[in-house]
Amino acid sequence: MTSASPTIAALATAPTAGAVGILRLSGPDALEVGRLLAPGVPAEPTPRHAYLATFVDAHGRALDEGLFLYFRAPASFTGEDVVELQAHGSPRLLRLLLARALEDARVRPAAPGEFTRRAFLNGRMDLTRAEAVADLVAADSEAAVRAAAAGLSGVLASRVRGLEEPLRELHADLEGVLNFPDEAEGADAEAGARVAALKAQAEALLAEAGRGRLVRRGARVALYGPVNAGKSTLFNRLVGEARAIVDDEPGTTRDALEAKVEWDGLGVTLFDTAGLREAPGRIEALGIARTRELLAGVDLAVLVLPPEATEAEAESWIREAGATPVLVVDGKCDVTGAQGRDAGELSGPVPGGSSGMEGLRPRVSGLTGAGVEALRASMLGRLWGGGTPSAVALVSERHADALRRAAEALSRAEAASRASTLEVVSGEVGLALESLGEVSGTSVSEALLDAIFQRFCIGK
Ligand SMILES: Nc1nc2c(ncn2[C@@H]2O[C@H](COP(=O)(O)OP(=O)(O)OP(=O)(O)O)[C@@H](O)[C@H]2O)c(=O)[nH]1
Numbered sequence: 001m002t003s004a005s006p007t008i009a010a011l012a013t014a015p016t017a018g019a020v021g022i023l024r025l026s027g028p029d030a031l032e033v034g035r036l037l038a039p040g041v042p043a044e045p046t047p048r049h050a051y052l053a054t055f056v057d058a059h060g061r062a063l064d065e066g067l068f069l070y071f072r073a074p075a076s077f078t079g080e081d082v083v084e085l086q087a088h089g090s091p092r093l094l095r096l097l098l099a100r101a102l103e104d105a106r107v108r109p110a111a112p113g114e115f116t117r118r119a120f121l122n123g124r125m126d127l128t129r130a131e132a133v134a135d136l137v138a139a140d141s142e143a144a145v146r147a148a149a150a151g152l153s154g155v156l157a158s159r160v161r162g163l164e165e166p167l168r169e170l171h172a173d174l175e176g177v178l179n180f181p182d183e184a185e186g187a188d189a190e191a192g193a194r195v196a197a198l199k200a201q202a203e204a205l206l207a208e209a210g211r212g213r214l215v216r217r218g219a220r221v222a223l224y225g226p227v228n229a230g231k232s233t234l235f236n237r238l239v240g241e242a243r244a245i246v247d248d249e250p251g252t253t254r255d256a257l258e259a260k261v262e263w264d265g266l267g268v269t270l271f272d273t274a275g276l277r278e279a280p281g282r283i284e285a286l287g288i289a290r291t292r293e294l295l296a297g298v299d300l301a302v303l304v305l306p307p308e309a310t311e312a313e314a315e316s317w318i319r320e321a322g323a324t325p326v327l328v329v330d331g332k333c334d335v336t337g338a339q340g341r342d343a344g345e346l347s348g349p350v351p352g353g354s355s356g357m358e359g360l361r362p363r364v365s366g367l368t369g370a371g372v373e374a375l376r377a378s379m380l381g382r383l384w385g386g387g388t389p390s391a392v393a394l395v396s397e398r399h400a401d402a403l404r405r406a407a408e409a410l411s412r413a414e415a416a417s418r419a420s421t422l423e424v425v426s427g428e429v430g431l432a433l434e435s436l437g438e439v440s441g442t443s444v445s446e447a448l449l450d451a452i453f454q455r456f457c458i459g460k
């Protein structure tokens with residue numbers, strides 16, 4: 001894969017004006033082509049040394065002055081010879097430099113993610129780390145940056161390896177018993193138990209996909225409930241500015257409003273919805289349809305109840321959220337004060353709430369700010385359920401899909417270890433291994449690589 005691939009070139013920086021713009025070349029002819037643009041650089045430059053160089057056009061006329069860096073194969077990002085020209089960040093100038101590099105017949109433009117793809121193909125990084133590069137570039141919250149950095153340092157890679165290696169050993173043992181029954185006698189003794197343990201491990205990793213999704217795209221949280229409950233006032237408090245209009249006229253908020261915040265490094269999109277007039281079930285069709293649609297798409301629905309709401313009403317509101325977890329909040333607690341709901345009601349289980357959430361309902365006042373910090377903490381707790389966002393293994397949908405198939409194959413292998421032949425067990429273990437290989441990259445097709453690297457930007 002190395003010497004045969006052509007030299008590629010791309011701008012590694014965004015096509016906007018900036019202090020510095022970088023042209024990157026990778027491949028066997030990177031140094032020669034780079035030196036066409038910077039003829040002052042010695043024919044055998046010291047690797048990783050920053051040369052101050054004049055960049056020239058085809059007629060040798062100076063275009064800019066900048067730094068020339070050479071990374072000799074295989075000690076480079078891609079594992080090939082790499083040259084970076086760091087020029088001034090003028091988009092027009094950079095396009096001239098790129099065009100000049102591409103004039104050389106040995107060079108072609110890089111496809112999106114092609115530098116990282118070559119790094120993967122040349123064994124410089126496994127697939128989870130290559131994908132972490134794209135996650136890092138796309139990260140738009142602190143948690144996303146930290147989680148991507150953890151992926152880059154191999155957190156996910158080592159957990160996948162921890163699953164892949166024993167699975168490969170198991171497969172080898174089973175195949176050994178099948179092919180050389182005499183020599184390998186007894187190697188399949190614990191097959192059922194080993195399969196079960198590996199299945200549990202695959203499922204544990206799979207369970208982190210939800211958190212990965214939260215970190216990547218941020219959490220979505222909607223405030224909803226009866227009209228005039230104080231949703232917009234609370235929304236403004238949570239957002240930290242007066243975004244929503246507040247009025248004592250019921251029905252003030254007509255359309256859902258959204259605002260982006262960052263809590264404990266986690267990106268959160270908060271929605272304020274139009275209050276619904278009647279007890280749900282009798283509400284005018286349009287309003288409830290819109291709210292239901294929104295509630296179905298969020299990670300957490302926060303039901304804001306006014307002091308006068310009854311438990312029966314609370315329960316029917318909770319049903320409106322469908323499968324979305326609901327956090328029930330008693331609003332306007334400055335009004336209810338100490339003689340709010342009695343203790344029995346307060347400590348009752350939250351009907352319809354997922355994960356057996358029990359205990360006190362947060363009491364808040366959007367007006368005074370009382371209880372708002374505690375509410376924020378409860379919301380994060382419900383979204384996150386312990387741990388810190390930055391420590392998560394960034395399991396993507398692609399990884400989750402492969403892990404699910406691996407876990408399913410192991411599940412069938414487990415059943416087969418009790419009721420079927422060793423051939424069947426070994427076949428399923430082999431399938432699990434193959435699915436898992438798609439995560440780390442030990443078994444990937446060109447088509448899968450295309451799909452993965454498509455989401456990269458050019459120059460990465
Ligand atoms: N005492 C008290 N009044 C509040 C509190 N929150 C809101 N209010 C008042 O209640 C009224 C309605 O507040 P909003 O925040 O507009 O309520 P809403 O739920 O967004 O109302 P709609 O958008 O009409 O459904 C306003 O007069 C607010 O000043 C609170 O915590 N305590």
Ligand SMILES: [Mg+2]
Pocket residue numbers: 231232233244245252253272273274275
């Ligand atoms: Mg409102």
